[in-house]
Amino acid sequence: MDKVHALLELQERDLSLQRLAKELDEMPEKRAILAARAKIADIGKLKERTDTVIKHLDAAAKVIDDNIATVKAKMDSEQAKFVSGEITNSKELQAVSRELDSLRKRVELLEGEELAQMQKREDGLAQAAKIDAALAQGAEREAELTGRFKVRGSEILAQVDSEKRARTALLAALPEDIRTRYEILRSKSAGPVVGVLSDNMCSACRVGLPTKKIEALMSGPDLTSCPNCGRILVVRGL
Numbered sequence: 001m002d003k004v005h006a007l008l009e010l011q012e013r014d015l016s017l018q019r020l021a022k023e024l025d026e027m028p029e030k031r032a033i034l035a036a037r038a039k040i041a042d043i044g045k046l047k048e049r050t051d052t053v054i055k056h057l058d059a060a061a062k063v064i065d066d067n068i069a070t071v072k073a074k075m076d077s078e079q080a081k082f083v084s085g086e087i088t089n090s091k092e093l094q095a096v097s098r099e100l101d102s103l104r105k106r107v108e109l110l111e112g113e114e115l116a117q118m119q120k121r122e123d124g125l126a127q128a129a130k131i132d133a134a135l136a137q138g139a140e141r142e143a144e145l146t147g148r149f150k151v152r153g154s155e156i157l158a159q160v161d162s163e164k165r166a167r168t169a170l171l172a173a174l175p176e177d178i179r180t181r182y183e184i185l186r187s188k189s190a191g192p193v194v195g196v197l198s199d200n201m202c203s204a205c206r207v208g209l210p211t212k213k214i215e216a217l218m219s220g221p222d223l224t225s226c227p228n229c230g231r232i233l234v235v236r237g238l
């Protein structure tokens with residue numbers, strides 16, 4: 001391949017590489033994966049909060065349980081006194097009986113609290129189960145998106161690979177001075193860096209050139225610089 005065609009072909013490969021990089025960067029799956037991950041993180045925070053609530057409820061239930069056990073132990077001891085026959089004084093017996101009543105009421109109260117606490121715990125566990133289901137669903141969605149991203153992404157990466165190999169071969173086909181100029185121009189600009197002289201204008205900057213400049217270009221080399229934009233200009237050889 002001659003240098004003019006190699007240069008224009010090289011530019012095509014580079015513009016294609018730019019498009020592929022953009023496509024890879026803007027893949028809808030990529031944004032969807034990020035959104036799915038953000039959602040999973042949010043649900044994870046909710047799970048942490050729910051777990052903390054359940055832990056507190058468990059601790060509170062333990063306190064109530066301990067209280068009930070203490071009061072019941074007290075009741076047993078009062079009960080034992082009552083049936084032992086040691087107390088014969090009726091006033092004392094009445095006092096023990098009143099104490100037993102009061103302890104019984106206390107146990108009833110605590111058991112009521114315990115029931116309410118257990119209900120709260122049930123609600124908390126139901127909430128935790130919902131959160132776990134949402135987390136599993138989120139993970140499934142993320143895996144599905146990642147799978148799609150990998151399939152499409154690897155197709156793009158294969159194209160990138162093939163363009164890069166073509167690029168290397170084309171670069172090798174160019175004389176060193178042109179190769180260096182091309183690479184310097186490319187490092188400064190994202191768009192085309194090679195224009196073709198056509199209809200008295202450079203196809204890259206699309207600025208019409210005065211006749212005198214055209215004449216000078218026509219009497220010069222096949223490849224030169226555009227007098228207007230400084231890009232490499234193909235004067236002839238196509």
Ligand SMILES: [Zn+2]
Pocket residue numbers: 195202203204205206207226227228229230231
């Ligand atoms: Zn130009």
